[in-house]
Structures are given as C-alpha cells and as structure tokens.
Amino acid sequence: MNKLLLTASAAAFALAASAGYAAARDQIQIVGSSTVFPFTTAVAEKLGQGGKFKTPVVESTGTGGGIKLFCSGVGESTPDFTNASRAIKESELETCKANGATPVEIKVGFDGIVLANSKAGTVVDLTKEQIFKALAKNVAVDGKVVPNPYVNWSDVDASLPATKIEVLGPPPTSGTRDAFVELVMVEACQDEVKAANEKACPEIREDGAFIEAGENDNLIVQKLEANANAFGIFGFSFLDQNADKLQGHKVDGVEPTFENIASGDYKVSRSLFIYAKKEHVGVIPGMEEFIAEYTSDAAWGPDGYLADKGLIPLPDAERAKSAEDAKALKGMGS
Amino acid sequence: MTDTTSTMGAVVRPRSIHADDAAKARLKKRYAAEQRFKWLGAIAIAISALFLVLLLSTIVTQALPALRMNYITLPVDLSSAKVDPGALDSVNYDAVIQEALAAKIPDASSRQDRRLVRGMISTGAGLQLRQDIAKDPSMLGKTVDYAVPVDDFADLYLKGLLAAKGSIAPLQSTVTVSADSGDVDLGFDKGDILTFAHAAGATEGENGVLNLTSGAASLLLEIDGGIIKLTQVSPAANGGSTAKGTVIVRPQGTAQAASGAAKLRVIDAPESSRKISDKEIVWLEGLKGQNLVESRFNTIFFTGGASREPELAGVWGAVVGSFLTMVVTLAIAFPIGVAAAIYLEEFAPKNRWTNLIEVNINNLAAVPSIVFGLLGLAVFLNFFGLPRSAPVVGGMVLALMTMPIIIIASRASIRAVPPSIREAALGIGASKVQTVFHHVLPLAMPGIMTGTILGMAHALGETAPLLMIGMVAFIVDIPGGFTDPATILPVQIFMWADFPEPGFQQKTSAAILILLAFLIIMNAIAVILRKRFERRW
Numbered sequence: 001m002n003k004l005l006l007t008a009s010a011a012a013f014a015l016a017a018s019a020g021y022a023a024a025r026d027q028i029q030i031v032g033s034s035t036v037f038p039f040t041t042a043v044a045e046k047l048g049q050g051g052k053f054k055t056p057v058v059e060s061t062g063t064g065g066g067i068k069l070f071c072s073g074v075g076e077s078t079p080d081f082t083n084a085s086r087a088i089k090e091s092e093l094e095t096c097k098a099n100g101a102t103p104v105e106i107k108v109g110f111d112g113i114v115l116a117n118s119k120a121g122t123v124v125d126l127t128k129e130q131i132f133k134a135l136a137k138n139v140a141v142d143g144k145v146v147p148n149p150y151v152n153w154s155d156v157d158a159s160l161p162a163t164k165i166e167v168l169g170p171p172p173t174s175g176t177r178d179a180f181v182e183l184v185m186v187e188a189c190q191d192e193v194k195a196a197n198e199k200a201c202p203e204i205r206e207d208g209a210f211i212e213a214g215e216n217d218n219l220i221v222q223k224l225e226a227n228a229n230a231f232g233i234f235g236f237s238f239l240d241q242n243a244d245k246l247q248g249h250k251v252d253g254v255e256p257t258f259e260n261i262a263s264g265d266y267k268v269s270r271s272l273f274i275y276a277k278k279e280h281v282g283v284i285p286g287m288e289e290f291i292a293e294y295t296s297d298a299a300w301g302p303d304g305y306l307a308d309k310g311l312i313p314l315p316d317a318e319r320a321k322s323a324e325d326a327k328a329l330k331g332m333g334s
Numbered sequence: 335m336t337d338t339t340s341t342m343g344a345v346v347r348p349r350s351i352h353a354d355d356a357a358k359a360r361l362k363k364r365y366a367a368e369q370r371f372k373w374l375g376a377i378a379i380a381i382s383a384l385f386l387v388l389l390l391s392t393i394v395t396q397a398l399p400a401l402r403m404n405y406i407t408l409p410v411d412l413s414s415a416k417v418d419p420g421a422l423d424s425v426n427y428d429a430v431i432q433e434a435l436a437a438k439i440p441d442a443s444s445r446q447d448r449r450l451v452r453g454m455i456s457t458g459a460g461l462q463l464r465q466d467i468a469k470d471p472s473m474l475g476k477t478v479d480y481a482v483p484v485d486d487f488a489d490l491y492l493k494g495l496l497a498a499k500g501s502i503a504p505l506q507s508t509v510t511v512s513a514d515s516g517d518v519d520l521g522f523d524k525g526d527i528l529t530f531a532h533a534a535g536a537t538e539g540e541n542g543v544l545n546l547t548s549g550a551a552s553l554l555l556e557i558d559g560g561i562i563k564l565t566q567v568s569p570a571a572n573g574g575s576t577a578k579g580t581v582i583v584r585p586q587g588t589a590q591a592a593s594g595a596a597k598l599r600v601i602d603a604p605e606s607s608r609k610i611s612d613k614e615i616v617w618l619e620g621l622k623g624q625n626l627v628e629s630r631f632n633t634i635f636f637t638g639g640a641s642r643e644p645e646l647a648g649v650w651g652a653v654v655g656s657f658l659t660m661v662v663t664l665a666i667a668f669p670i671g672v673a674a675a676i677y678l679e680e681f682a683p684k685n686r687w688t689n690l691i692e693v694n695i696n697n698l699a700a701v702p703s704i705v706f707g708l709l710g711l712a713v714f715l716n717f718f719g720l721p722r723s724a725p726v727v728g729g730m731v732l733a734l735m736t737m738p739i740i741i742i743a744s745r746a747s748i749r750a751v752p753p754s755i756r757e758a759a760l761g762i763g764a765s766k767v768q769t770v771f772h773h774v775l776p777l778a779m780p781g782i783m784t785g786t787i788l789g790m791a792h793a794l795g796e797t798a799p800l801l802m803i804g805m806v807a808f809i810v811d812i813p814g815g816f817t818d819p820a821t822i823l824p825v826q827i828f829m830w831a832d833f834p835e836p837g838f839q840q841k842t843s844a845a846i847l848i849l850l851a852f853l854i855i856m857n858a859i860a861v862i863l864r865k866r867f868e869r870r871w
Contacts, residue, residue: 027819029722038833041808042642048810049461051423055810057723057819060829077719119607216832218839241834243607244496303449305457309642310834 025076026285028056032066032083035111035175035235036272039311040083043294046305053286056081063175067275070103071096074279080287084273085111085175093332102331103275106291107322108300110312112236112261112269113180114248115167120228122161125250128188128267130157134165135210136185137203140192148205168213168220169204169233176217179270180233184251221246236261236269237310261312262302269312278331295323393850396843403632403645404492405481406455406621408434410463412474419474422467428460431482438626439617441583450613456483458646481628486644486837487609488618492627495836496610500601502556503530507574509557509596514584518562520555520577527553527575530598531567543568552612554599560585561599561616582616635844639812640826644837647830649845651812655725655805655820656794656852658813662729663736663793668786670733671740672775675782678741679748680770699738706735707799715803722804723819731799736789743785747778780867787860791853797824823849 028047030040037060048055061069063084070082071092078101088096088103096103115126133139133156139148153160170177181202189201204210213220217234221242224232231249236256239248248256251268260266274294281287293299300306302313314322351357410430417425432452436442442451456462459482466480467473473480483489490496507522528544534551536544544567546553553564561583570576605612621627638648674695682688710731714720720727751774759769800806806825813820821829823845830842 025721034832037808038642044808045642045810049458057804057807057809059723059804059807077715077722217834218831235834238834241609241836243609244603247607308453 027054028081028284028286028290029079030056030058030081030083030274031061031069031079032059032081032274033063033085033175033272034060035063035085036083036108036274038237038309039108039272039306040081040274040294042305042309043290043299046299047286047290047293050289053289056286056290058083067092067096070275070277071099071101073099074101074277076284078277080277080280080284081290082275084275085179085270087271087273088275088332100279102278104278104326104329104331106274106276106295106326107314107318108272108274108294108311109306109314110261110269111179111272111310112256112266112312113176113183113233114236114239114256114268115231115233115251116224116239116246116248116256117231118224118228119245119247121230121247122163123247123249124153124160125253126160127252128184129190130160131184131251132188132190133157135167135204136189136193136201137205138193138196138200140190143192145193145196145200148207148209151209163229165209166211166227166230167209167233168211168223168230170217171212171214176233176235180268183268183270235310236312240310258307258312262315272311276326276329278329281329291326295319295326393843393846396840397847398840399493399495400635400840400844401632402493402629403634404484404489405628405630406435406484407479407481407626407628408438409477410434410480411477412467413477414475417467417474419471422464425464426460427463428457431455431459431463431480434480435482438621438624441581442613442617447613450611451617454485454488454614454617456485456645457643458641459483481630483634483645484627486835488614489645490837491610491615491618492622492629495840496608500552500554500599500615503598503600505555505596505598507596509555511557511562511585513581514560515581517578517580520562520564520579521570521574522577523572523574525569525573525575527564527567527577527598528569530600531564534600535604536567541568549604549606551603552599552601552605554582554601554612554616555579556597556599557595558585559583563612582613583620635841639810640808640821640829641810642808642833644833644835644841647838647841649823649826649848651809652821652823652826652845653848655809655813656822658725658816658820659728659732659805659822660790660794662726662816663732664786664790666730666733667736667740667789671737671786672744672782674737675741675744675748676770676775679745680774681766695738695741699742701735702798703735703796704798704801706731707802709734710799711802721817721819723807723809723821724817725805725813725820726816727803728800728805728820728822729816731803732793732796735796735799736793739789739792740782740786743789744778744782747781747785748774750781751777777869780863780869783863784860787856787863791856791860794822794852794856795824795849797822797828800825823852 028044030044032040037058041058044056044058047053059066059079063086066079066082067084067088070079072078088105093103115131133148134150134153136148138145139150140146141149150156150165152162153165154162156165169180181204185204186201193200213223213232217238220232220234221238224230225245232246236258239246239256240258250256251266254260254266256266256268261269276287276291296304298304300311300313300319304313307313313319408431411434412430416430417427432455435451435455436448439451442448462483463480484492487496505522506526507524510521512519530553531544531546531550534546534553536546536550539545546565546567555562555564560581562579562581562585564577564579566578568576601612601615618627634646635648637650638646639651641647678688678692710727714727714730715722755773755777756769759773760766764772797806800822804819805821806828807819807821808829809819809821811818827842827845827849830838830845
C-alpha cells in the first residue's frame with residue numbers, strides 16, 4: 001500500500017511540475033488598485049454572465065504593484081489590465097514601453113474621500129485648513145513650527161465641538177491615504193510649516209489622535225459605529241453603502257454627496273483608471289468586450305450598476321470621449 | 335510499656351522541625367499556594383473558555399441570517415411569445431422577470447419607479463431563470479410560479495437587519511384625500527398628525543408649516559388600501575390640519591377614512607440615509623402581504639462561486655479551490671516528508687552533515703509563511719512559468735511550508751517505535767528496507783498521519799503565501815482542474831470582509847463557520863487516528 005502511495009504521489013508530483021502552461025490563456029487577468037477592485041470585479045462578473053467568455057480573474061495588488069506586473073512585459077504570463085487609483089507615472093510608462101507594452105488609459109470615474117462619523121455623533125463643517133491643523137504632525141502656532149499641540153477639536157477652532165480629536169484612517173501603504181495626504185494635507189499646508197521643511201507637510205501626527213485602522217475600511221465603519229466621538233477617513237463607496245449608520249461631513253462647505261463629487265464641487269476626490277494592454281487585444285479573447293462592457297452606460301453611466309457600487313461617474317462629455325478613446329484603443333505615448 | 339509512655343510524652347513537646355508551629359504555618363502556606371495556583375488555573379481556563387464562547391457566539395449569530403434568503407414568487411410568462419424555445423440564448427430573461435414583477439406592482443408606472451422595482455430583485459435572477467430552463471425545459475410554453483431571489487438590500491430589510499424598522503400607529507383624525515394618484519392634498523379634522531410630524535423631526539417653515547422632505551423620519555399614511563407619503567403638514571384654522579403627499583399605492587375606494595381607520599406607518603430613519611427607499615419598503619410589505627415573499631434555505635451560498643452581489647455569492651468555488659490545493663499539497667508534502675524522515679531516522683549516518691540538515695529542517699518549520707510565497711513567485715511562476723492563481727502552484731508553495739512539520743512529526747513517530755521490533759525483524763533475516771517498510775513504518779503510521787493532518791490543517795488556513803502567487807483574487811468560475819484559476823476559503827473570507835456591501839458581513843461569518851468546520855473535522859480525524867491505532871510500549 002505504501003509503495004502504491006509513493007508511486008501515486010510521485011506521479012502526481014511529476015504531473016504537477018510538468019503540467020506546463022501549454023494551452024493558450026483564454027481568461028482575462030486583471031491586477032491593480034484595491035479602490036478600483038470593487039468596480040472592476042462587478043464588470044468582470046457581468047462579462048462572465050454573458051456566457052461567451054470566462055469571467056476575468058481580478059487581483060487586488062495595489063496600484064503600484066499592479067502597474068509593475070502590468071508593465072513587466074507582453075505575453076500570456078503578464079496581466080491584460082491593471083486598475084489604478086492614480087494616473088500612471090512617467091517612469092512607469094517608460095518601463096512599460098521598454099518592455100514592449102503599450103497601455104491604453106481609460107478614465108472610469110471618480111472616488112471621493114470622506115470624513116464621516118456615526119449618526120449618533122455631532123455634525124461638523126470643516127475646512128481643509130482645520131483638518132490639517134487637527135491631523136498634521138507639525139503645525140504653526142504663533143508663527144513657530146511645533147509638534148501638534150491640539151487635543152480637542154475646539155482647540156483647532158472655537159466653532160468646533162469640545163471633543164477629543166480621534167480620527168481613524170488608512171495606513172501609509174494605502175492609496176486612499178496617499179490621495180488624502182495629497183488633496184488635503186499638502187494642499188492646506190501652513191506656510192510656516194512649508195517654509196520650515198517642505199517634506200513635513202504630508203506627515204500625519206503619531207501621538208494617538210490619528211489611528212491607523214488598517215486597509216479594511218469595513219473595520220473603520222464598525223469602529224465608528226461603536227464610538228460616536230471618532231471620525232473616519234475612507235472612500236465614498238463605504239459611506240454610500242452604510243448610509244444608515246454613518247454621516248459624511250462637509251469639507252470647505254461642500255457635502256460629500258454623489259452629485260457634489262460628480263460635479264467636482266467636493267474637492268477631496270480623485271480619478272480612477274484602468275489600463276489595457278494594447279498588445280493583448282485580439283490575443284486574449286474578450287478584451288474588447290470587457291472594455292465595451294466597462295464603458296457602456298449600463299455600467300459606468302449615472303444610473304449604471306457601478307454607480308450603485310459607489311463609483312462616481314465622469315461628466316457626460318468626458319465619459320463619451322473616454323469611451324471613444326477606449327474603443328479606438330488609443331495607446332499612450334504612441 | 336515504658337516505651338509507650340515515653341512516646342506519649344513525646345506528643346506533648348515538639349519532637350521534630352516538621353511538627354512545630356512554624357512548620358504548621360509553612361504547611362498551611364504551601365497548601366494555600368497550591369490552592370491559589372489551582373484557582374488561577376481554573377480562572378485562566380474560564381477566561382479562555384469565555385473568549386471562545388464569545389467568539390463563536392458572535393460568529394454564529396452573525397452567520398445565521400446568511401443561511402436563509404428571501405425569494406419573491408412570481409407568475410413568470412414563459413409562453414413561446416415571450417421565450418422563443420428555438421433561441422433560448424437570445425432571450426432577455428431579466429425583462430421576462432421584471433414584467434412579472436411589474437404586474438404585481440401596478441403603481442410603479444414612472445421610469446424612476448420602474449427602476450426601483452427592478453432594483454428589488456437580484457441582478458442574477460435572469461441568469462438563474464436561464465439555467466433553470468436549460469435544466470428543465472418543461473417549464474416552457476406556460477406561465478409558471480417562479481421564485482426569484484431578492485436584491486441584497488431588500489433581503490437585509492426583510493431579515494430586519496437594516497436600520498429601517500417601521501412602527502404603525504392609529505390616527506384619530508378623519509382623513510380626506512383630494513385625488514388618488516400623483517401629488518395630493520389631504521385634510522385632517524384633528525391635529526394629531528402635527529404631533530407625529532414634530533416627532534419625526536420635521537423642519538418648521540412659515541405659518542407653522544412642517545416640511546418632511548429632508549432629514550425627517552418618513553410618515554406613510556395607510557388609507558383605504560392605499561399608501562400616501564406625507565411631504566408637508568400644516569395646521570388648519572378649525573383645529574384640524576392639512577397635508578401634502580405623494581401617492582405610492584393608489585387607494586381603492588373613496589379615499590376617505592373615518593376616524594381611527596387611517597393608520598400611520600413611521601419609519602424612523604430618514605429616507606435619504608437608507609439604502610432602501612420608502613417605496614421599496616411599501617412594495618415589499620405589499621408583496622409580503624400577498625404571501626409572495628418566502629424565506630428559504632440559502633442553497634446559492636453553498637453551491638455558488640464568488641460574486642459581487644451579496645445575494646449571489648457562494649463559497650463553493652473557494653471550497654473546491656481549497657480542496658484542489660490541499661490535494662497537491664498532500665501529494666507532494668506527504669511522500670517527500672515521510673521519505674526524508676525515514677532516511678534521516680533509519681538510514682542516514684549521524685555526522686555533521688545530517689546534523690546540519692536536521693537544524694535546517696527545524697528552522698524551515700519556523701520560517702514565516704510569506705517567505706514561501708515569495709519563493710513560489712520567484713521559482714514556480716517566474717522561472718518555471720507556471721500559471722498565476724492556479725491551485726497547482728498554491729499547493730506546491732503550501733507543500734514546502736508543510737513539509738518540515740511532517741518530517742519532524744514523522745521522525746518523532748519513527749523514533750518512538752522500540753528498537754526491539756527492528757532487532758527482531760533483522761534477527762529473523764529481514765533486510766533493512768524490509769524492516770522499515772514492513773514493521774517500523776506501519777507502527778509509526780498513526781503518529782505520521784496525525785502530524786500530517788495537523789500540518790494540512792495549518793496549511794488550510796494560510797493566505798499569506800498565496801498572496802504573491804495570485805490566489806488572492808476575485809474568481810467567479812468554479813475551478814475545474816489544477817491549473818484553473820482558483821481561490822481558497824480563507825482568501826474568500828478576507829475578500830468578503832473587505833467589500834463595502836453590508837450583505838457580505840453575514841456571508842463572512844458563515845464562511846468562517848465553514849472553514850472552522852473543516853478544521854474541526856481534520857483535527858477530529860487526527861485525534862481518532864491517534865486514539866484507535868497508536869500503540870504504546
């Protein structure tokens with residue numbers, strides 16, 4: 001019996017090792033940003049439901065990791081699409097081209113970053129400057145740059161409630177954090193801080209007032225529910241899906257609603273992209289159909305299913321243009 | 335005699351250091367220390383048991399709602415006019431179902447309302463109907479009562495998990511309504527509706543007009559079989575009040591209700607802050623009233639693959655993926671691990687080299703699992719060019735991780751076989767190989783099996799090594815082989831926990847229960863093997 005077992009498993013091992021990758025890949029592979037992941041997966045599932053193609057495999061690797069994989073070359077072992085919560089960088093594009101891959105950029109929509117708390121908590125109306133003062137590592141007090149001394153919101157501004165500053169947010173590895181830092185902290189950076197050290201602007205305090213709550217936004221939502229005094233920073237889709245438990249706060253007087261983010265009035269928002277590999281179109285089946293599904297009004301339109309998932313659609317004109325460019329497979333830098 | 339008296343006398347005065355007062359005190363102290371230790375031990379166990387109970391009860395209570403799902407039974411017209419039996423693939427099944435649903439909700443006539451109605455049933459309903467027809471073509475050609483899964487938010491509402499609970503209060507006023515559709519004016523002969531509007535948090539405008547549109551609780555007036563949503567309430571001259579409203583369900587008769595006949599449904603959460611609108615609530619309650627809503631055992635959860643729609647998501651894809659991965663892991667790790675253990679224990683000379691190997695195997699068992707993932711990425715994917723996200727690669731990576739555990743357990747088990755067995759076998763002329771394979775290995779097998787199963791259970795719960803090789807991915811299709819893209823149970827749990835839709839929360843807990851069940855079964859098998867077959871000398 002043992003001999004049999006040994007032979008069988010040896011055979012299995014040989015099979016496993018040699019079962020190469022001979023058959024051509026007939027399934028789209030997508031990598032990239034975890035922010036775009038919920039939307040791309042929904043489109044992937046729709047494509048699969050059509051019955052003509054296998055459902056694409058979507059991995060959540062983060063924007064940077066996704067672009068690295070995507071740009072590593074052309075061929076079946078490299079992904080066909082990558083999701084990105086920022087535009088591709090110049091350096092990344094060069095790597096891509098050096099490896100023979102031509103990305104086709106498709107801007108798919110916006111994502112708002114919101115400051116929210118439990119419905120049981122107070123409603124506040126913050127400015128970016130106030131957020132900076134509450135969360136920055138170093139702030140200017142009477143013209144001098146000092147480590148952040150503010151304990152309560154009322155210390156930041158007398159109009160704010162006298163509760164402790166307690167903000168749950170994403171860790172530095174997260175794209176949401178990058179965007180928040182860029183759109184709020186750097187933009188509203190005090191002149192004195194900037195003058196003292198340009199690099200100090202994006203730094204967030206580490207004395208317990210800002211709590212890194214991990215990549216999982218659901219966790220932040222649950223913690224906010226339990227603690228009415230705490231605020232959270234996360235993507236709009238989580239506010240949208242948990243509208244019965246959470247309330248979003250105005251930033252610079254604009255409420256974080258679907259309409260305000262779509263119109264661009266709510267400033268703390270960023271664009272989301274997918275990149276298609278032009279060289280793979282026609283080789284991997286279903287790529288054109290996937291792009292067509294993503295850019296159809298039933299998906300990314302104002303009433304589409306992606307809007308239900310929390311994606312903020314592009315304005316009509318921009319959407320039409322983006323769809324056209326995508327259809328034409330306009331490669332970048334070519 | 336004298337001896338006795340002398341001993342009796344000895345009782346009175348301290349005879350040794352073990353009987354004096356200090357000794358008694360010391361003894362008491364030692365007993366107390368023992369008691370204390372026993373108590374502390376008991377408390378430690380009680381605390382861990384408490385946490386275990388707490389953990390399990392939270393998971394179980396969270397998971398229970400996921401085991402059932404709500405369906406709406408609709409008379410679906412599958413006659414050849416709607417569904418062409420010759421071209422089943424080109425039929426718009428969603429439209430067929432939506433038509434049946436729209437017939438049940440005649441009041442939803444505007445485009446906006448139709449969209450809401452469509453949103454109440456799962457987006458996978460059409461697909462499910464297509465598959466069911468393919469399975470059972472006898473459904474075609476007639477109108478059948480077909481159960482359609484509801485959308486996730488409607489499902490959560492029906493399960494009472496959304497913060498949209500309503501209460502119904504009787505109204506004292508006699509109510510008159512100006513029209514039976516669209517925007518209507520209402521008259522009340524008493525002022526009690528004003529109290530409700532104030533309680534609802536209405537914003538007060540000029541002349542005491544109460545606006546119910548933004549941020550206030552929803553007031554739905556049930557009158558004469560119809561339902562009217564109140565948008566504005568104002569006091570009237572004669573002590574009564576007037577109101578404006580929108581008809582959601584058309585009243586059947588005169589649209590007048592005598593005192594006490596009209597009822598008011600109050601939904602405390604304002605409509606703007608819910609994912610389910612007043613209309614949807616009214617329609618769902620209406621369908622429920624017609625006994626069309628049915629809660630069934632959730633088979634989709636156990637047979638479906640992953641999905642972005644909570645109501646369509648299932649664990650089967652992940653279970654199959656886990657199984658395929660474990661088969662590969664077992665097929666590689668078990669034979670190699672056991673062979674290595676036999677060689678090292680029975681054949682290898684004891685020298686510097688074997689010592690080095692031994693130390694390294696022990697070290698390997700303690701290497702963080704993510705390192706194996708990096709190795710898998712570098713060697714299996716980049717060098718050998720094996721496919722990403724495939725169970726074969728996942729299995730190989732996990733095999734590397736499990737192998738040291740199996741080797742260590744197997745060696746311990748082989749070492750426990752007494753030398754007399756070997757000597758007896760060798761003594762009657764068996765070769766070394768015969769001794770090992772005929773006598774030592776069978777006796778060591780229960781221990782080896784136990785070690786292997788525990789190693790496999792460990793591997794079953796791993797996600798970190800699979801992160802690098804692409805198995806942490808959204809994969810809808812259920813894998814059919816070792817090279818198909820697949821994911822595994824812990825990854826599925828991790829991804830569901832990360833999705834924004836609240837419907838996934840229950841699924842997450844339910845999937846955790848399934849993973850726990852597998853682990854408990856595997857550990858139970860290990861215990862049984864040990865109890866039944868292990869021999870002691």
